[in-house]
Amino acid sequence: MQDFLRKLELPVFIKDSRLTASLIIVIGLSFLGSIIGMLMDPLFGLALFLIFILTVAFAIYGVYVLAGNANNFAVNLSYRIKRSEQEAMIKMPLGILLYDKDFQIQWVNPYLQLYLKENDLIGHTIETVDPDLFKLLNEALEAKTAENHVVSWDGHQFEMVVQADLGVIYLLDISRYAKIEAKYKAERLAIGQIFIDNYDELSETMHDQELSQMSSYVQNTLSDYAQNYHAYLKRIDEDHFLLITHMQDLLQLEKDKFSVLDKIRQETSRSNTPLTLSVGIAYGSSSLTEIANQAQSNLDLALGRGGDQVVLRAPGKEAKYYGGKSNPMERRTRVRARMVSQALSELVKDADRVFVVGHARPDMDSVGSGIGVVKIARLHGVKANFVLDANKTNYDVGRLVARIGQQKVDSDIFIDPSLALEQVTDKSLLVMVDHSKYSITYSKPLYDRLKNRIIVIDHHRRGEEFPENPMLTYVEPYASSASELVAEMIEYQQPAGSQQVLTDLEATGMLAGIVVDSKEFSLRTGTRTFDAASYLRSIGADTSLVSVLLKEDKESFLQRTHLVATLEMVRPKMAVLAGPDNQIIDPIITAQAADTALDLENIGASFAITRRSSDMVGISARSMGKINVQLIMEKLGGGGHLSNAATQLKDVTVDQAKEKLLQAIDQYEQENE
Numbered sequence: 001m002q003d004f005l006r007k008l009e010l011p012v013f014i015k016d017s018r019l020t021a022s023l024i025i026v027i028g029l030s031f032l033g034s035i036i037g038m039l040m041d042p043l044f045g046l047a048l049f050l051i052f053i054l055t056v057a058f059a060i061y062g063v064y065v066l067a068g069n070a071n072n073f074a075v076n077l078s079y080r081i082k083r084s085e086q087e088a089m090i091k092m093p094l095g096i097l098l099y100d101k102d103f104q105i106q107w108v109n110p111y112l113q114l115y116l117k118e119n120d121l122i123g124h125t126i127e128t129v130d131p132d133l134f135k136l137l138n139e140a141l142e143a144k145t146a147e148n149h150v151v152s153w154d155g156h157q158f159e160m161v162v163q164a165d166l167g168v169i170y171l172l173d174i175s176r177y178a179k180i181e182a183k184y185k186a187e188r189l190a191i192g193q194i195f196i197d198n199y200d201e202l203s204e205t206m207h208d209q210e211l212s213q214m215s216s217y218v219q220n221t222l223s224d225y226a227q228n229y230h231a232y233l234k235r236i237d238e239d240h241f242l243l244i245t246h247m248q249d250l251l252q253l254e255k256d257k258f259s260v261l262d263k264i265r266q267e268t269s270r271s272n273t274p275l276t277l278s279v280g281i282a283y284g285s286s287s288l289t290e291i292a293n294q295a296q297s298n299l300d301l302a303l304g305r306g307g308d309q310v311v312l313r314a315p316g317k318e319a320k321y322y323g324g325k326s327n328p329m330e331r332r333t334r335v336r337a338r339m340v341s342q343a344l345s346e347l348v349k350d351a352d353r354v355f356v357v358g359h360a361r362p363d364m365d366s367v368g369s370g371i372g373v374v375k376i377a378r379l380h381g382v383k384a385n386f387v388l389d390a391n392k393t394n395y396d397v398g399r400l401v402a403r404i405g406q407q408k409v410d411s412d413i414f415i416d417p418s419l420a421l422e423q424v425t426d427k428s429l430l431v432m433v434d435h436s437k438y439s440i441t442y443s444k445p446l447y448d449r450l451k452n453r454i455i456v457i458d459h460h461r462r463g464e465e466f467p468e469n470p471m472l473t474y475v476e477p478y479a480s481s482a483s484e485l486v487a488e489m490i491e492y493q494q495p496a497g498s499q500q501v502l503t504d505l506e507a508t509g510m511l512a513g514i515v516v517d518s519k520e521f522s523l524r525t526g527t528r529t530f531d532a533a534s535y536l537r538s539i540g541a542d543t544s545l546v547s548v549l550l551k552e553d554k555e556s557f558l559q560r561t562h563l564v565a566t567l568e569m570v571r572p573k574m575a576v577l578a579g580p581d582n583q584i585i586d587p588i589i590t591a592q593a594a595d596t597a598l599d600l601e602n603i604g605a606s607f608a609i610t611r612r613s614s615d616m617v618g619i620s621a622r623s624m625g626k627i628n629v630q631l632i633m634e635k636l637g638g639g640g641h642l643s644n645a646a647t648q649l650k651d652v653t654v655d656q657a658k659e660k661l662l663q664a665i666d667q668y669e670q671e672n673e
Helices: 002-008 017-040 042-091 110-116 131-143 175-186 199-205 208-228 247-255 260-270 288-304 334-349 364-379 395-406 417-423 444-449 482-491 504-517 527-538 543-549 554-564 587-598 629-634 654-671
Strands: 095-099 105-108 149-153 156-163 168-173 189-196 232-237 240-246 277-282 309-312 320-323 353-357 384-387 428-433 454-458 472-475 568-571 574-578 605-613 616-623 644-650
Touching: 017 042, 095 110, 105 110, 131 149, 131 156, 156 175, 175 247, 189 247, 189 288, 199 208, 208 232, 208 240, 208 260, 240 247, 260 277, 260 320, 277 288, 288 309, 334 364, 334 472, 334 482, 353 364, 353 444, 364 384, 364 395, 364 428, 364 482, 364 504, 384 417, 395 504, 395 543, 417 444, 428 444, 454 482, 482 504, 482 527, 504 527, 504 543, 554 587, 568 654, 574 587, 574 654, 587 605, 587 616, 605 654, 616 629, 616 654, 629 644, 629 654, 644 654
Parallel strands: 277 309, 353 384, 353 428, 428 454, 454 472, 574 605
Antiparallel strands: 095 105, 095 168, 149 156, 156 168, 189 240, 189 277, 232 240, 309 320, 568 574, 605 616, 616 644
């Protein structure tokens, strides 16, 4: 009876109120019909009552059969599902391993058994069975996430999932798909632009036969180099080549560190026709147009940094630099200076106001070149000022500012940053002198306000941190100073009548800027440097006053002397000067100490480390030219010139900064063995 009732119990999935109601209605109508039949005719009613009984009996039997079939179906389905799960766990291409709290193996499915290769695994720890798998397990447990990890194990690539609470490891072999992905990445295209830096200058002084031989040598050398690395090279101009290669071959070029640059420079130098190459290579995008545009941008960056180097960068990524071992060659011509001077004049005329800014903690070159740009703007009737807080300057700039404030004309050259921000309009123009990194500009709020109306005049090598879409760029890394560049531009300005662009004091300030940055014409000094100095001297610059402006006060001299006294030779030809960690030293004094160290015997590069603020340590680097301190400083987030560079490190001590510097020097030496 109990068995009958159990089978009569309807399964949950077929219990339905509408079905129950229909059954009750049919039985009720049958019973009602039999009663009505009894009232009409007892015999007829009896027949209907028998039919009612049969209906109820068949309904109960139907429910009994339906319930039995449904239960059998459910039991059979459940059995099939469990069996499928077991079969899948055993035969599916997914490795499964169960382990306990002591990392002992409790069960392994046959698929994973194939990779472990041992028959007797149960009861052994994972570490004893396979140390590599145990290491991967620990790494996954430390990550504390159930997400898939792509791992390499036993020569295969796996997607690994660890459920720590259940003690289960899942391993899905994706080696085939990993190979497809690797092949796709390896065969993605990279596009390069190659430019011969000084082809035009050399071709002007060479005979046709010599020029043809030199051109053929460069063509053949580059073609052989490209062929060795399975790259496509096409000459598209006398001094311009197009390079197309796959990522797998580009990686090999990186390992070789683009040695073709050194080869061409060294071989052509032997014939007194030194040629250097600038290369911009881009990769990492599915759009060929985007890669091509990035390659051109990378080439511009290589040229802006002085040439003789490779800039490798994907869109939106950080750039990598190779080469840059030689001093930038002087490619600047008077035609270029005249064109920039005229372009500056036209842009200034269209502005209602011109603001000129130098870098943070401006030195004499920053202020001197800024004064020159202000006077060019005023020559065209446009109101212009140099943005500077006159109460917060170092000693030499302070002397110049004080003297300019006392002169009878143009005593209002300088303007406070807060006042400049109040007076700026949408038609104003911002000129950045002696720097191109917006993070070190003197007035960041002013830069943010006018970042779409920027002019850059700088002599440092261009870095990644550069204003987007400047209206005019004049970046010449081979110039001694920004004052030299501006002095040449002033020569091409045409004042009305006998009017002078600069007063004697202003010309003296610009000359002082050249003297400071060229270390009294001993570093980064070309023929154009002397031409610019000669021009400034001819319009009234006073060399004796330059000496007065640059006189060092006693306190600064003592600080510099103490800093030089800490000199330590850390590598052959390399010296480090380190100030006390609890004393803030002016960056100008730090730079002067690094310059002083170069005057000592057997020192080819010097690095002065001092605290700049409570949370900032600065490093000033100087070189005689054979050691590229710019590359070393770039490894620490800074930049500058081959022989004059710097960086700032946040939240470190002086000793920690020194350790980072030594690591950067070691890396530089490894890359340039």
